[in-house]
Amino acid sequence: MPGVTGTGAVNGGRHARAGSRIVTPVRLDGRDTRHQTRRSAIATPHAPATGPVRVEVRGLTKSFGSVRAVSDLGFTVEPGTVTGFLGPNGAGKTTTLRMLLGLVRPDAGTATFDGTPYTSLREPVRTVGAVLETAFHPARSGRNHLRVYCRAAGLPVERADAVLAQVGLADAGRRRAGGYSLGMRQRLGLATALLGDPSVLVLDEPANGLDPEGIQWLRGFIRHLAHEQGRTVLVSSHLLSEVEQTVDRVVIVGAGRLVREASMAQLRSGAEGGGTVLVRSPQVARLAESLRADGMPVTLDGDDSLTVAGRTTAEVGARAFAAGVELHELRSRTSGLEEIYFQLTAGQEQYAAGATSPEGSR
Amino acid sequence: MTDLIRAEWTKLFTTRVWLGLLLGACVMVIGFAVLLTAFAGNPESGIPAVGTPLYEELAMANAVNVNVLFLIVGIIGMTQEYRHRTATPTFLTTPRRGNVVIAKLLAYAVAAALFALVVLVVNYAAVAVHAGARGAAPALDADNLGTLGSAGLALVIYAIIGVGLGALLRNQVGAIVGGLVYLFVIEPIIRSIPATSGAYKWMPGGALEALTATFEGPDLLEAWQGGLLLLGYGLLAALLGTFLAVRRDIA
Numbered sequence: 001m002p003g004v005t006g007t008g009a010v011n012g013g014r015h016a017r018a019g020s021r022i023v024t025p026v027r028l029d030g031r032d033t034r035h036q037t038r039r040s041a042i043a044t045p046h047a048p049a050t051g052p053v054r055v056e057v058r059g060l061t062k063s064f065g066s067v068r069a070v071s072d073l074g075f076t077v078e079p080g081t082v083t084g085f086l087g088p089n090g091a092g093k094t095t096t097l098r099m100l101l102g103l104v105r106p107d108a109g110t111a112t113f114d115g116t117p118y119t120s121l122r123e124p125v126r127t128v129g130a131v132l133e134t135a136f137h138p139a140r141s142g143r144n145h146l147r148v149y150c151r152a153a154g155l156p157v158e159r160a161d162a163v164l165a166q167v168g169l170a171d172a173g174r175r176r177a178g179g180y181s182l183g184m185r186q187r188l189g190l191a192t193a194l195l196g197d198p199s200v201l202v203l204d205e206p207a208n209g210l211d212p213e214g215i216q217w218l219r220g221f222i223r224h225l226a227h228e229q230g231r232t233v234l235v236s237s238h239l240l241s242e243v244e245q246t247v248d249r250v251v252i253v254g255a256g257r258l259v260r261e262a263s264m265a266q267l268r269s270g271a272e273g274g275g276t277v278l279v280r281s282p283q284v285a286r287l288a289e290s291l292r293a294d295g296m297p298v299t300l301d302g303d304d305s306l307t308v309a310g311r312t313t314a315e316v317g318a319r320a321f322a323a324g325v326e327l328h329e330l331r332s333r334t335s336g337l338e339e340i341y342f343q344l345t346a347g348q349e350q351y352a353a354g355a356t357s358p359e360g361s362r
Numbered sequence: 363m364t365d366l367i368r369a370e371w372t373k374l375f376t377t378r379v380w381l382g383l384l385l386g387a388c389v390m391v392i393g394f395a396v397l398l399t400a401f402a403g404n405p406e407s408g409i410p411a412v413g414t415p416l417y418e419e420l421a422m423a424n425a426v427n428v429n430v431l432f433l434i435v436g437i438i439g440m441t442q443e444y445r446h447r448t449a450t451p452t453f454l455t456t457p458r459r460g461n462v463v464i465a466k467l468l469a470y471a472v473a474a475a476l477f478a479l480v481v482l483v484v485n486y487a488a489v490a491v492h493a494g495a496r497g498a499a500p501a502l503d504a505d506n507l508g509t510l511g512s513a514g515l516a517l518v519i520y521a522i523i524g525v526g527l528g529a530l531l532r533n534q535v536g537a538i539v540g541g542l543v544y545l546f547v548i549e550p551i552i553r554s555i556p557a558t559s560g561a562y563k564w565m566p567g568g569a570l571e572a573l574t575a576t577f578e579g580p581d582l583l584e585a586w587q588g589g590l591l592l593l594g595y596g597l598l599a600a601l602l603g604t605f606l607a608v609r610r611d612i613a
Contacts, residue, residue, distance in 0.1 A: 095613075102457045103450065103612040119457040130454055135447035137377055144376035152369035152455045192451055 052079030053127060053199040053232055055100070059109035062095055062256075069095045071256040072109070077234045077249075079199070082226045084247035085236040088345050092256035093236045094132070097204050101130050113200060125153040129193030130202040134185040138178025142169060142188050145177055149195055163191040168217075182209035186218075200232040201225060207242050219246045240341040254345045267340060269312045269332060277316045280305045280329035290323035291316065304328070366456060366465030367472075374439065374473055383435050384477050387428040388484045394427045395488035399496060413498035421489040421500055422509035423574035425481050429520040432474055433541050436524020439470050440603070441534035449612050463604040466525050474521035478514040486510065512574050515589065519596045523566065526599025529607045566595045 055077035062070045070092040077083045087093050098104040100111040102119035110117065113127055121127050136145045146160035164173045167187040172180065177188060186206060193201060203222070207215050223246060226233045237243045240250070250267060252260040260267075281287050281304060288298045288306055296316070297309045308316050313332050320327050374380055398421060403411030410416040440463075443449040456462050490499040500506050524541070531537040549567040552558045562568040563582045572588025583591065 098611070098613060101454060103453060105609075105611060121457070124457055125455055128454075132450050132454075133447055135450050137373075137442060137446045137448060139377040139379075140373075141376070144372065148369050148372045148376070149451060149455050151372050152366055152452070154365045 051199065052230055053114045054079055055111070055113055055200060055232060055234060056115075057096070057100065057109070057111045060096060060099055060106050060111060061108040062092075062099060062104065062106050069256050070099070070106075073253065073256065073258055074109075075251040075258060075261050077200075077232055077251075079232045080226060080230045081248040082222055082233040082235060082243075082246055084240070084243040084250040085234055085253070086240055086243070086250055086341065086345075087236075087238065087253035087259070089238050091238075091253045091345070093238075093253060094204055095256075096253070097130070097132060097202055097234075097236060101128070101132070101202065103132075123153075123196070125149070125155070125196030125198065127196075127198055128200045128202060129196060129198035130204075131186070131189040131193045131206055132202075132204045134182075134189045136177045136185075136188060139176055141174050142177045142180065142184075142191070143173035145188065146173075146191060146195060149192060153196055155195060159195050163194045166194060167191045167221075183211060183214040186210055186214070190221075198231070201234070203233070203235040205236055205238070207237065215242070222246050252341065252344055259344050269314075276332075277308045277311055277313050278305065278329065278331050279308065279316060279320070279327060281320070281325055281327050283325050287320055287323065287325045287327075290325065291319055294319055363461065363465060363468075366461055367469045370439070370466050370469035371473065373442075374469070379438055380435065380473070380477070383431050383438075384480060387431045387477065387481050390428045390431070391425055391481050391485045392488045394424050395421065395485055396492055398424055399489060399492040402493075402496070412493045412496045415505070417493075418500040418506055419509050421493065422486070422506045423513045424489065425478070425485045425510075425513040426516050426570060426574050428481060429517060429570065430542065430545055432477070432517045432520040433524040433527070433545070434538055435474060435477070436470050436521040436526075437528040437537045437541060438524075438534065439466060439521075440525045440528025441532060441537055444532045445534045453612055459608045460604050463525075463529055463600070463607050467522055467600050470521050470525050471518055474518045475514070477521075478517040481517065482510050482514050485513075509574065512585065512589065516570050516573050516592060519592045520570075522596035523599045526596065526601070526603040529603025530599065564591070566592060569595070 057076070058074045060070055060073040061068075073092070073096060085093055085097070095104060096111075099106045099109075100118065102117065113121060118124060118128065136142070140148075143160050143164060146163060147157045149155075150157045150159050161170070161173065164170050167190050169184060169187050169191060172184060177185070180188060186209065190203075190206065193203070201222075206218055206222075210218060222233055222235060225231045226248075235243060235247065244264070247264060249263045250260065251258065278301075279287065284300065284304050284306055288300060291298045291306075291308060296311055296319070298306055299309070300306045313330050317327070317330050320330070398409060399412060401407035402409045402417050409420070443452055452462060453459050486500075486502075493499050524537075527541060528534070528537050531540065545567070549562070549565060552565065553562045553567065560581065563572065568582055569588040569591035572582040573585055573592055582588065
């Protein structure tokens with residue numbers, strides 16, 4: 001079922017974006033550059049050099065000693081979307097991402113990019129860019145750090161300057177990376193991931209240590225990479241609130257298992273989670289009658305308001321419209337996203353406490 | 363592979379570690395050359411007199427005394443990836459990890475050859491000046507050039523062993539301390555105890571002595587056998603290191 005509903009949500013998102021692309025001149029420019037850059041070996045920072053890539057994780061399992069960090073985990077990351085990979089600390093997020101990237105060997109299962117495992121990709125750096133931790137030699141300048149990986153990947157060293165400018169580090173490129181602030185280190189990591197102009201970006205807790213301004217910048221940057229450049233972005237976080245304004249879809253894990261895979265819209269509406277809808281109307285009695293006729297569980301809250309359990313605002317709104325009832329307020333009262341997220345992952349806590357150590361995700 | 367080797371050179375030459383180690387090696391080799399020459403012909407030291415073929419062999423092979431620094435060059439080259447966590451971007455860029463280790467071995471062999479050349483030139487210059495002042499500067503004849511070449515080869519092999527050892531242990535401090543303890547404690551003990559000195563000729567230090575020059579030493583292999591054995595240790599460390607680097611999780 002998550003597969004079916006997920007596809008619907010993605011299509012919806014695509015239509016919306018396609019529409020906005022036509023009316024926004026900037027995005028039209030972006031599309032033009034994509035056509036030009038496809039032909040050149042190294043694309044400009046406007047679109048990935050390779051086409052859209054779908055990430056598929058199937059039955060991934062990994063134990064460290066007696067601790068089962070990841071257990072039969074499966075999900076899909078769709079091209080052109082930002083997918084949030086969420087779960088409490090120790091849920092196995094980092095281990096999953098490391099298996100996805102061929103750094104940790106899974107006990108079972110597969111993780112592929114358009115059907116190919118990372119270690120078999122012909123040009124891994126041009127397909128996938130990843131920021132797993134801020135890793136650099138403190139005595140080496142940011143620019144030289146990037147040049148190392150340009151050389152190793154067979155990219156022209158000029159790419160180092162291009163990505164430095166892209167992440168706003170152009171002025172600091174020649175300084176020792178050891179002297180960088182936390183935010184600059186995150187940006188350098190992001191620059192490393194962008195060297196090969198990849199179709200897929202995998203970011204592990206990229207907002208860690210960023211100040212509010214940095215987080216704001218990161219959100220915009222991630223959205224730009226996915227929505228305007230059509231890249232596939234998978235971004236992990238232990239806080240839903242941190243990514244809620246950025247992501248289109250979420251994959252929620254708890255104790256190494258998949259808890260929920262859904263679009264943000266689905267999560268918001270709480271359609272599958274049985275949220276409640278609050279309605280205010282001067283004709284509340286008539287509305288209640290009409291809703292009850294449809295078999296909706298209605299509770300009258302006062303003279304002008306009622307709540308409907310287990311339904312979406314769309315369903316209630318449609319019913320009210322059909323009945324010709326005037327509405328003053330119609331909103332989903334599903335207790336806030338963070339609470340839903342907490343409820344979803346809290347269900348795993350008993351298991352988590354028993355089987356996963358606090359450091360289990362490493 | 364050429365790209366990967368160039369990447370390793372970029373890594374090596376974009377920090378100043380190489381410069382410090384090379385200068386250290388030059389200073390050390392000058393010091394050893396001066397000591398050797400100063401005590402040459404001194405009956406109490408047992409070092410042969412300046413101008414004798416044995417003195418010249420020892421003086422030309424003097425550069426192998428800095429083998430520990432070449433070992434450290436190799437160890438740092440490999441373990442810095444783990445110490446500074448750059449193993450992650452490195453193996454992300456090149457998921458075929460065996461290629462990374464092979465590229466490191468080749469890159470460090472070439473870099474060590476250049477460093478060794480510098481050390482040999484400095485060594486010869488120091489010996490020529492000091493021994494010349496004491497009567498007879500060694501000529502660059504076939505024998506002496508051969509000894510210099512063997513010493514240089516030995517230094518390169520120690521750098522290769524260092525890379526392999528680094529891949530094996532991954533912990534930079536542990537690998538360096540382990541290397542120092544082995545070179546300066548374990549091998550000398552094995553060399554000096556009669557019960558174990560028979561095994562010494564099969565160890566890296568014994569092979570090194572056989573390859574270059576020695577005096578008052580224990581039973582050793584032929585020079586070419588020593589060279590081959592030392593190379594074998596280098597390759598063994600490299601192979602083991604590659605095998606482990608490919609199999610271990612990078613977490």
